[in-house]
Amino acid sequence: xxxxxxxxxxxxxxxxxxxxxxxxxxxxxxxxxxxxxxxxxxxxxxxxxxxxxxxxxxxxxxxxxxxxxxxxxxxxxxxxxxxxxxxxxxxxxxxxxxxxxxxxxxxxxxxxxxxxx
Numbered sequence: 001x002x003x004x005x006x007x008x009x010x011x012x013x014x015x016x017x018x019x020x021x022x023x024x025x026x027x028x029x030x031x032x033x034x035x036x037x038x039x040x041x042x043x044x045x046x047x048x049x050x051x052x053x054x055x056x057x058x059x060x061x062x063x064x065x066x067x068x069x070x071x072x073x074x075x076x077x078x079x080x081x082x083x084x085x086x087x088x089x090x091x092x093x094x095x096x097x098x099x100x101x102x103x104x105x106x107x108x109x110x111x112x113x114x115x116x117x
Contacts, residue, residue: 015060
C-alpha cells in the first residue's frame with residue numbers, strides 16, 4: 001500500500017472525525033453497533049458487508065465505490081485513481097477558513113513537488 005493511501009479503517013475514522021461524530025452517534029444514525037464500528041476503524045474487520053459500507057458511505061459522504069475499493073472488494077478504476085480530492089472533504093462540510101486552509105496546503109504541496117524536481 002502506498003504511503004498516502006489510507007486503510008479502510010483509517011478512512012472511516014477520518015470521515016467520522018470530520019463529521020464530528022462519536023461512535024455512538026454513528027451507531028444511532030446507521031444502525032451499526034459502535035463495537036463493530038470500532039473494529040472497522042481499527043482494521044480488525046477486513047471485508048465488511050456491502051450494506052455496511054453503503055450505510056457508512058451515505059452518512060460520511062464517501063462514494064460506495066471508494067469504500068468498496070478501500071475494503072479490497074473491487075479494484076480501483078483508472079478514473080478513480082486520478083481523483084485528487086477525497087469525498088470526505090466535500091465543500092458542503094467545510095467552513096470558508098477550512099476551505100482556504102486546504103487550498104493553501106495544496107499550493108504548499110505542489111510547491112514542494114516543484115522544488116523536488
